[in-house]
Amino acid sequence: MSFVKTKNATMSDVAKLAGVSMKTVSRVFNNEKYVSQDKKDKILEAAAELNFKPSLQARGLAGHKSYIVGLFVDEPSGDYISKVLRSTLRACGEAGYHLVVEVLKERGDEAKLRRVLNSIRFDGVVLSPPICDDLVVLNALRASGVPTARIGPGLDAPDMVQVQIDDYRAAYEMTEYLIGKGHKRIAFIKGDPNHACSMERERGYVRALQGHGIPVSYDLMVPGMFSFASGRAAAETLFAGAVRPTAIFAANDEMAAGVLAVARERGIQVPSELSIVGFDDDAVATVVSPALTTVRQPVEEMAAAAFEMLMGDEADGVEDGQAGRRTHAYEIRVRESVADLKG
Amino acid sequence: MSFVKTKNATMSDVAKLAGVSMKTVSRVFNNEKYVSQDKKDKILEAAAELNFKPSLQARGLAGHKSYIVGLFVDEPSGDYISKVLRSTLRACGEAGYHLVVEVLKERGDEAKLRRVLNSIRFDGVVLSPPICDDLVVLNALRASGVPTARIGPGLDAPDMVQVQIDDYRAAYEMTEYLIGKGHKRIAFIKGDPNHACSMERERGYVRALQGHGIPVSYDLMVPGMFSFASGRAAAETLFAGAVRPTAIFAANDEMAAGVLAVARERGIQVPSELSIVGFDDDAVATVVSPALTTVRQPVEEMAAAAFEMLMGDEADGVEDGQAGRRTHAYEIRVRESVADLKG
DNA sequence: CCCCGATATGACAGCGCTGTCTTATTTTAA
DNA sequence: TTAAAATAAGACAGCGCTGTCATATCGGGG
Numbered sequence: 001m002s003f004v005k006t007k008n009a010t011m012s013d014v015a016k017l018a019g020v021s022m023k024t025v026s027r028v029f030n031n032e033k034y035v036s037q038d039k040k041d042k043i044l045e046a047a048a049e050l051n052f053k054p055s056l057q058a059r060g061l062a063g064h065k066s067y068i069v070g071l072f073v074d075e076p077s078g079d080y081i082s083k084v085l086r087s088t089l090r091a092c093g094e095a096g097y098h099l100v101v102e103v104l105k106e107r108g109d110e111a112k113l114r115r116v117l118n119s120i121r122f123d124g125v126v127l128s129p130p131i132c133d134d135l136v137v138l139n140a141l142r143a144s145g146v147p148t149a150r151i152g153p154g155l156d157a158p159d160m161v162q163v164q165i166d167d168y169r170a171a172y173e174m175t176e177y178l179i180g181k182g183h184k185r186i187a188f189i190k191g192d193p194n195h196a197c198s199m200e201r202e203r204g205y206v207r208a209l210q211g212h213g214i215p216v217s218y219d220l221m222v223p224g225m226f227s228f229a230s231g232r233a234a235a236e237t238l239f240a241g242a243v244r245p246t247a248i249f250a251a252n253d254e255m256a257a258g259v260l261a262v263a264r265e266r267g268i269q270v271p272s273e274l275s276i277v278g279f280d281d282d283a284v285a286t287v288v289s290p291a292l293t294t295v296r297q298p299v300e301e302m303a304a305a306a307f308e309m310l311m312g313d314e315a316d317g318v319e320d321g322q323a324g325r326r327t328h329a330y331e332i333r334v335r336e337s338v339a340d341l342k343g
Numbered sequence: 344m345s346f347v348k349t350k351n352a353t354m355s356d357v358a359k360l361a362g363v364s365m366k367t368v369s370r371v372f373n374n375e376k377y378v379s380q381d382k383k384d385k386i387l388e389a390a391a392e393l394n395f396k397p398s399l400q401a402r403g404l405a406g407h408k409s410y411i412v413g414l415f416v417d418e419p420s421g422d423y424i425s426k427v428l429r430s431t432l433r434a435c436g437e438a439g440y441h442l443v444v445e446v447l448k449e450r451g452d453e454a455k456l457r458r459v460l461n462s463i464r465f466d467g468v469v470l471s472p473p474i475c476d477d478l479v480v481l482n483a484l485r486a487s488g489v490p491t492a493r494i495g496p497g498l499d500a501p502d503m504v505q506v507q508i509d510d511y512r513a514a515y516e517m518t519e520y521l522i523g524k525g526h527k528r529i530a531f532i533k534g535d536p537n538h539a540c541s542m543e544r545e546r547g548y549v550r551a552l553q554g555h556g557i558p559v560s561y562d563l564m565v566p567g568m569f570s571f572a573s574g575r576a577a578a579e580t581l582f583a584g585a586v587r588p589t590a591i592f593a594a595n596d597e598m599a600a601g602v603l604a605v606a607r608e609r610g611i612q613v614p615s616e617l618s619i620v621g622f623d624d625d626a627v628a629t630v631v632s633p634a635l636t637t638v639r640q641p642v643e644e645m646a647a648a649a650f651e652m653l654m655g656d657e658a659d660g661v662e663d664g665q666a667g668r669r670t671h672a673y674e675i676r677v678r679e680s681v682a683d684l685k686g
Numbered sequence: 687c688c689c690c691g692a693t694a695t696g697a698c699a700g701c702g703c704t705g706t707c708t709t710a711t712t713t714t715a716a
Numbered sequence: 717t718t719a720a721a722a723t724a725a726g727a728c729a730g731c732g733c734t735g736t737c738a739t740a741t742c743g744g745g746g
Contacts, residue, residue: 008461010702021726026704034724053461057409058702060400061731065704068443076429082420085428089419089446093455098463100411100441103432112436118351118396120441144351228630257630264632287571287600287627289607353732364696369734377694401732404701408734687746694741704731712723 009050017046029054056098060121069097069311070116070125070146072104072137078254079283080299084128084151087303095311097123104131113137117144124310126151126303130195147323149306151299154196162325163306167197170295170330171204172211174277175249177293177332179212182341183247183275187220189234189259191251195226201251201279220245224255228284231258239266246275246341253278253285256292260337271339281333290336298328352393360389372397399441403464412440412654413459413468413489415447415480421597422626423642427471427494430646438654440466447474456480460487467653469494469646473538490666492649494642497539505668506649510540513638513673514547515554517620518592520636520675522555525684526590526618530563532577532602534594538569544594544622563588567598574601582609589618589684596621596628599635603680614682624676633679641671 011029015022020039027035028043046052060066071088073081085101092099102116117140124147131137132150138157141148149161156162178186188205191198202221209216222237224230231250235258238245250256256278260270268274270290278285281296309324354372358365363382370378371386389395403409414431416424428444435442445459460483467490474480475493481500484491492504499505521529531548534541545564552559562584565577574593578601581588593599599621603613611617613633621628624639652667 012702022703023705023726023728024724027725030704034722036724039725051457051461053458055404055464055702056462057400057403057464058731059704061398061404061733062702062704063731066400076432077422077425079420082425085444086419089444093446098443098445098459100443101428101432102441103436114394115396116441118394119399121398121400254630261630261632261634284627284630287597287604288631289604291604355732365733366696366735367694370695373734377692379694382695398732401701402734404703405732405734406701690743690745692742692744694739696739697737699734699736701732701734704729706727706729708725708727710724710726712721714719714721716717716719 008055009047009052011052011054013050014043014046014052017050018042026054066121066123067097068120068122069099069307070120070122071099071101071128072125072131073101073128074104074131076101076103080280081128083299084126084303087300088126088307091304091307091311095307097311104134104137110136110140113140117141117146122146124149124307126306126310128152129197130192133196147310149310149323151302151306152197154199158322161306161309161323163302163309163328164326165297165302165328165330167200168204168207170297170332171201171249171251171279172208173204174279174295174332175205175208176212178247178249178275178277178338179208179214181247181275181338184214185220185243185245185247186214187222187238187245187248189222189224189231189238189248189250189255191224191255192226193223198226198251205249224251226252226254228254228258228261231255232262233258235259235262239268244268244274247338248274248276250276250278252280253282253292253294256294256337257284257288260288260290260292271337275338277338285333285335293335293338294333296331296333298330302326302328351398352390352395354395354397356393357386357389357395360393361385409464409466410440411463411465412442412650413463413465414442414444414471415468415474416444416471417447417474419444419446423623424471426642427469427646430643431469431650434647434650434654438650440654447477447480453479453483456483460484460489465489467492467650469649469653471495472540473535476539490653492653492666494645494649495540497542501665504649504652504666506645506652506671507669508640508645508671508673510543511547511550513640513675514544514592514594514622515551516547517622517638517675518548518551519555521590521592521618521620521681522551522557524590524618524681527557528563528586528588528590529557530565530581530588530591532565532567532574532581532591532593532598534567534598535569536566541569541594548592567594569595569597571597571601571604574598575605576601578602578605582611587611587617590681591617591619593619593621596623596625596635596637599637599680600627600631603631603633603635614680618681620681628676628678636678636681637676639674639676641673645669645671 011025012022015025025043127150129152132153152164222234224234256276259276263270278292278294281294285292285294305326354365354368358368470493472495475496495507565580567573567577599619602619606613621635621637624637628635628637648669
């Protein structure tokens with residue numbers, strides 16, 4: 001079996017076959033108006049016969065659209081990014097865009113950023129945490145005039161699309177939930193300080209305690225980096241303390257899973273002896289036992305909304321002044337990792 | 344603070360500034376020979392001053408390289424794909440390529456495939472399981488003449504780069520490991536039949552039992568789909584049987600985690616009452632407790648090798664006859680989920 | 687001293703499209 | 717009925733590069 005290399009038909013081939021000018025073919029493929037139905041039919045038929053699809057690069061060069069959307073991430077693994085990727089990919093597919101993923105490590109990998117922005121003309125760029133709060137990146141994007149959407153940003157940027165949840169309120173509510181279950185010694189494992197949401201979640205925790213007259217003890221607040229390992233380390237620290245907390249609120253689920261693992265190793269029963277809650281409703285939350293009570297963040301809807309506001313028909317004012325903004329609803333997902341101390 | 348939209352300098356701008364022809368600038372940016380050192384310096388300097396980077400689309404249109412590599416996946420989430428993505432992204436970054444991710448759901452999403460292949464000229468395409476074994480995809484790629492690499496393929500395709508592990512041997516060895524620990528009633532949870540590796544792993548399990556004189560019982564082989572949920576379901580089936588197996592070999596870690604969850608719910612101690620092993624050394628393997636004994640598959644090295652063989656300098660015979668092939672070493676990762684019955 | 691290959695550079699066309707402008711043919715409003 | 721507006725289609729240039737071919741210079745070997 002030998003495969004004949006099919007060389008792609010060009011627009012002018014289609015034009016010839018359909019007996020029209022190239023420009024008319026172009027009009028059809030760009031859904032412009034002012035093309036009669038019969039020519040349109042003829043062109044579509046000819047295109048199908050030749051298996052024609054317009055070349056991305058040529059379109060990008062000649063026109064004002066590249067049909068390329070960028071997704072800039074810090075680290076391409078993890079459940080959060082996977083969700084963003086999946087959702088963005090679906091949206092791109094449906095809207096006829098292609099997704100170019102670029103990794104921008106470390107705050108302000110400016111060299112790579114400039115290189116990428118100069119060499120590809122993106123129709124839009126989606127920024128995921130934590131680089132959605134990297135000023136170097138934001139300014140470079142502004143300077144190059146690319147419409148940008150940020151998912152889960154910390155600070156506001158009115159000229160960019162922004163999609164988020166209220167991390168502060170969510171953490172407040174989760175803490176309150178724990179308090180409502182009779183917990184008073186509630187520890188908190190902080191998130192990666194590079195992520196803007198970390199501060200918000202911490203604030204929510206602190207304020208909730210204060211709001212319920214529970215003293216905030218800095219011994220109960222330990223640093224974390226959003227990783228399983230850092231969750232483990234934080235648990236060790238917490239368990240080394242004089243009095244063990246009755247509940248631990250980890251700023252994300254991966255860390256909560258780390259706590260769970262340490263608890264298990266030490267024979268600490270969860271939830272009877274120790275309650276654990278996380279944040280994000282990451283895939284791990286339902287994979288560990290007991291399943292983690294956590295805050296569900298609708299990442300996929302958020303990414304879809306971001307894309308829609310960025311690239312959607314209304315085309316918004318992304319290009320000029322104000323860009324769209326949306327705050328999505330979070331949801332406390334009660335599972336099996338919290339004990340009711342007042343039972 | 345207002346941001347001036349920086350319009351990108353073009354090659355002709357650079358040429359003017361450096362006092363040479365565009366072609367010479369082009370030569371410098373393509374590392375062609377026959378450019379004197381002083382002109383090269385002048386050009387590089389001018390380019391830096393103008394912050395010039397050649398346009399991807401123009402290069403793609405005019406030249407024979409697009410600097411775009413495609414990663415075609417079935418489903419963009421999961422630890423396996425994350426690893427492939429991360430590794431490929433790194434390789435692309437280092438080699439100056441950009442990665443376009445495309446989702447090809449369901450066997451032979453031919454419409455989308457053709458659309459994508461016609462509209463973007465890829466310099467290379469990487470296929471992850473299970474679509475690396477989709478004949479429609481393979482043939483379309485052949486027809487369009489794009490050099491292709493397949494990660495973890497089932498059937499051989501001599502004209503494409505191929506990187507894999509020996510799933511059969513690995514499963515054989517893992518089964519043998521269990522047998523060595525004194526297990527005789529070893530159940531097997533099969534993988535998604537769409538994935539070629541599923542058959543191999545199953546074969547390895549069956550042959551190992553046979554090789555050690557242990558009768559193969561089809562009651563102990565239950566279907567699975569590589570998902571946590573299907574692992575749970577398989578566990579329920581297995582636990583409903585008359586005699587519980589002493590060990591369960593799940594064809595991947597996610598399913599093994601599902602088994603673990605069901606065991607925990609039913610109060611079955613792991614590993615003392617039931618041993619569980621998985622495959623892949625997925626992130627979940629170390630997140631659950633007890634951590635899973637599993638087969639580590641060096642996915643990232645494999646993806647890196649695939650990229651190197653595809654796009655590397657030797658440029659290989661990917662374009663003509665034989666393409667590179669590599670079988671990587673797997674490794675049994677012993678953790679805490681297996682009991683020694685002969686202790 | 688001349689010819690040859692290696693080295694160095696540029697002119698020019700054109701990749702496959704889209705933007706702009708022009709021309710022609712309706713339709714609508716007044 | 718007639719000007720103005722909407723509709724329909726094409727000619728043409730050019731996006732920012734690279735391939736090809738032509739040209740020019742240089743250092744040897746014969």
